[in-house]
Amino acid sequence: MSLVHDRPRALWTGVRGWHRPLVAFTSVMCLWAVVCLIGLILDPRTLAGDPIWAKPLKFSISLALYAITLAWMLSRVQRPVLRRIGWWAGTIGAAASLLEIVVISIQVIRGVGSHFNVSTPTNQFFYQLMAGGVTLMYCATLVIGACLTMFSRLEDRALAWALRLGLVIALVGLSVGFLMVIPTAAQLADPTSSTYGSHSVGGDDATGGIFFLGWNTAHGDLRVSHFIGMHALQVLPLLAIALPRALGEADRLRIVLVAGATYAAVTAIALWQALRGQSVVHPDAITITAAVVAVTLAAISFVIIAVRRRHQLR
Structure with missing residues (x-):
């Protein structure tokens, strides 16, 4: 019975040792995601x-994932000097992320866009503030x-x-x-343009997007x-942690x-596809071929690993 009660206590004790501003920010983002x-x-x-x-909800979830990941990473830094540097970096990162979500939320309440919006001095100020964050x-x-x-030693090579x-x-x-902050040709040609930069390539951001995600369905995004790319910092370490030690x-x-x-x-293919002005939901033969090659090479590599392991266990 005591073992059952000790497990959540041990988990909580471990989390309490993480970077507190980042953990606090994560909690705030979870609450704000509900709102x-x-x-x-x-x-x-x-x-x-x-x-x-949709935008503040997406950013709340994404920033929460990032903050808790960075807090966990900092908990594994051992050298005191690096821990102090990391503490300041984490605190500044939490403050900057909070600034970003506050600006996005204010603009939502005002009913205007936050990204690339330079239509008024106020909107331009908010955009620059968010960009700084x-x-x-x-x-x-x-x-x-x-x-x-780079400067800490991790015993687990796969996780490292x-x-x-x-x-x-x-x-x-x-x-x-x-x-994204680079102005489009149309914006450069129009000195009265109310936007500066774009998520889209080959079109504008208002031509329709995938529900919730908002990714453009008519042009590159x-x-x-x-x-x-940015969530590789969660996916790959989670994979390393999930892989059985028995392997x-x-x-x-x-x-x-x-x-x-x-x-x-996959990240490179998605960027290459977008830069060619091609929607993620309408890949051409070249994009499909590149994706198939990447997946095939990965599959072959995993098969080789499995065959080697089976041979070694005999």
Whole structure:
């Protein structure tokens, strides 16, 4: 009986040792996601063809995942100097993320767009404020990742490489956001344009999108690769943790490396597709071929790992 009661106590004790500002921010985002979900249900307003509360709901969920991941990463940093650097990076990252979601939510309440909106001095100020928050979050992720993956020793090689690959792919995915702020040709040609930058390539952001996600169904959309890439920092470490220890260190590492390479390929294909102005729901033969090649190579690699392991166990 005591063992049953000790398990949640031990889990709570472990979580209490995580970066408190990031854990607190995660809690706030979970609560705000519930509020946004209620708004999604009760508020009929739309923006650029999508429910107006969809964006803060998506960002709340995504930022919560990122914050708790960074808090967990910081809990594994051992050297005192790196822990102090990581603490400040995590605190700045939490504050920057809070600034971003506050701006997005204020603009939703006002009934206007937050991204790329320069229609008035107020909207332009909010957009620049949010962009500054995103940049700080990017830097915080880089610093925390470097503290753990470059300057800390992890005994689990599979997890160490999952974190390294996840960090690199995530930073690439986050970097796609910088492509979005580049003005389109139409915006450059119109000095009175109320927007500066776009999620879409080959069209505008108001031509229709996938429900909730909002990804453009008529043109290329940079948000696809942005989303896939940035969440490698959750997917790959979770894979490493989920792989049974019985597989052995070498095979767990091989699986993580193949998964990481495949994940990077999928992110690259999604970005390549968007830059060609092609919708994610209407891939052409070239895109399909690239995806099939990536999946096939991954499947062959996993088969080789399985055959090697079976041979070694004989």
